[in-house]
Amino acid sequence: MFFFLSIRLSALIMNIKDKIKTIIVEKPLKLDCGQIINNFPLAYETYGSLNKKKDNAILVCHALTGDQFATGLNPITKKDGWWSYAVGPNKSIDTNKYFIICANVIGGCMGSFGPSHINPETKKVYGTDFPVITINDIVNAQVNLLDHFGIKKLFSVVGGSMGGMQVLQFVSNFPEKTKTAVPIACTSSHSAQNIAFNELGRQAIAADHNWSDGKYSSNNSVPDKGLAVARMAAHITYLSKKGLQEKFGRKLQERDDLKFGFDADFQIESYLRYQGSVFVDRFDANSYLYITRAMDYFDLVKQFNGNLSNAFKNTKAKFFIMSFTSDWLYPTQENKDIVIALNAIGIDVGFVEIESDKGHDSFLLEVPDFLKALKNFLDKSYLGN
Amino acid sequence: MKPEFKVISTLIKKESHVLDIGCSDGILMEYLKNEKKVNIRGIEISKSKVQNCIAKGLTVIEGNAENDLKQFPDNSFDYVVLSQTLQAFLNPENVIKELLRIGKQAIVTIPNFGYWKIRLHLLLKGTMPVTRTLPDEWYNTPNIHLCTIKDFVFFSKKKKFKLSKSLAMRSNKVSYINNVNLNMKNLSTNLGIFLIEK
Incomplete structure (x- = not known):
């Protein structure tokens, strides 16, 4: 791996x-x-x-x-x-x-x-x-x-x-x-709301132990879980309630009924997980910290x-x-x-x-x-x- | 183009700074730009009309004159134009005050509810008048503060603003309104055009 x-x-x-x-x-x-x-x-x-x-x-x-x-x-x-x-x-x-x-x-x-x-x-x-x-x-x-x-x-x-x-x-x-x-x-x-959402993203990255205070480049492992969660949370803020409801509603993901577990039962869950996973392939976690900070300071x-x-x-x-x-x-x-x-x-x-x-x-x-x-x-x- | 636009244009000096409130599709703005080389801005409440203005290269802000005039400093325009919309505001008195605050002068045009055809309509039919300039029914009209030319002249006296020019219009005929002919103009014309100042 x-x-x-x-x-x-x-x-x-x-x-x-x-x-x-x-x-x-x-x-x-x-x-x-x-x-x-x-x-x-x-x-x-x-x-x-x-x-x-x-x-x-x-x-x-x-x-x-x-x-x-x-x-x-x-x-x-x-x-x-x-x-x-x-x-x-x-x-x-x-x-x-x-x-x-x-x-x-x-x-x-x-x-x-x-x-x-x-x-x-x-x-x-x-x-x-x-x-x-x-x-x-x-x-x-x-x-x-x-x-x-x-x-x-x-x-x-x-x-x-x-x-x-x-x-x-x-x-x-x-x-x-x-x-x-x-x-x-x-x-x-x-x-304040914008800063709050950015802080949520930064904390998600920091909570990933792969982040290692930002020194992950020497570890051969990247904080992609934390970065994915940051992206998922941010992605919700980019959409509207009405847009989400119309696109996903309570539609289930490739299943006929709830599975009584914590897999992605709902399409919205699967969608957000996908958004998180493709994001980490193209984005650096530390850059995410720095750029969100720049926005907050604006x-x-x-x-x-x-x-x-x-x-x-x-x-x-x-x-x-x-x-x-x-x-x-x-x-x-x-x-x-x-x-x-x-x-x-x-x-x-x-x-x-x-x-x-x-x-x-x-x-x-x-x-x-x-x-x-x-x-x-x-x-x-x-x-x- | 509304016939009154030509009259409005005659009241405006070349290369002046103008705000058109309720500028609609920007027809007056374009006309004044061409005729008088004015520096002109517009405010319009309808998104699609703002889009039409942008497509013509006009500077327009989506907004409502009742709330959005506050942002302009005192005397920021030479003229503020309000064409046939005073009657649609919740608080016309306040709007006039704002016009005279942000504009050195204001041009206000009003559909004259004292026009004889309107009076006759109400007298004979007994229903709210519907005319070419006031085409809506009582239940869907945006015009909640209709007035007559005479009302507006009295209003100016009561609120102590100056009518620098008072014109009456019917079809394409324009005439001056004065103290002597006020009653007659109030009966015989369907539009009042006023150049006002503090």
Whole structure:
């Protein structure tokens, strides 16, 4: 079993080196925790092509468990990219028109500098010695890709959930580096409920004895049980009660009656177990800790002393914000708070709440009203260039 | 396009900053953008209409003017436009106050319930009037605070806001309303258009 696992892991690492584009960020980056990092890798992918004027670039920011492979076939997981519904030829984020850049966040596990990397000082995997990173750090690392491609100003920066937080932080940090901004299903300040769910996930990982305080890389065993439970719990928060009820109800899993035991009697149980099991194949437990922490620390309101408007006072970017009716993780009101803060200082902002039963996950799924609004906003704003 | 939109446009200065409350499919917004090169935003309660506006490249917020005007600072627009919706609010008095807070001026148009055809309908038929501008039955109408041109003029005096321009409209004919002809205009026209300020 261990033997098998290590083969699988080394095969994965070889694969990763082949298929992942990275830049090495030489410039020192001072993290919010105080540490300074430099010469670190930032993994990215691009779609479409950059025009001569270099004014058609869109930075797409991924959510908690996403990566740089926004669309097409993810060469590592061999599955469709996480935003295949939205990004592609003639789709909402049209690869025929725009040059799309998507970076793996630092702290992540798809090639960017993260806890599974080797610490050059100790020659050991960082694990929990990796510095705690924030959304601010993530964005400050990503902006280096603009320099790499010689892009002075993006046409847009777009993202949902944690990707939306990055959008807000990006505009706040670099008010003149984008023409438009589309934060979707997000918040300007992570709520107690959101922190609570993230903590549940982290504790599930920590409770797996394979986690070994984050030093599992030297043990030939990974805390996949804990990570799977973390994913299962999180997955529930991405769906709506109505959506779950309609899809699963009390339907039984390949059996005619209850078995009076603790196997997965119900389809919903089997579904969640499956979601947990496929997740551990593609995600690193320590990265999960670090990225959820970054989300929890996100509080743009506090960063600007209780006045969110001040985060955006230097930008002329045009905003378009969307939320979903059944999203209880990042509810409409939290999205509207951002609209209110922008209106308070006269920034050009549009807003629509999309009707959907698919919960927070709506932004990743085929929700025609959402995809249409995103496309219309981008294409019309681009025409108005 | 509603005939009153042309009149509204004549009241608006070029390149000004405008908010259209209840902007529907954005027809007035587009018209004002083209005619007056205004910087214009809209608020609309219907999701599908907001979608239509986005498809036209207009900046629109899904929202309800009764709750969502609070977010705009004082005097953030040169004009706030409210076309034939004042009568649908729970608290029109408050809405007018908000319009005059966030806008330096406001343009309010009202379907005139004092129009002779409406009076005659009620007088002769004895049922709630149903007309082209007020097409709903009493039980499904969103118009819960209907008023006449005269009511609105009295309202402005009582609440001490200024009517900078008062126009009456029937078919495509526009005329001024003044103290002398108020009773006549109140009877002979079916729409009032007012430019108001504090």
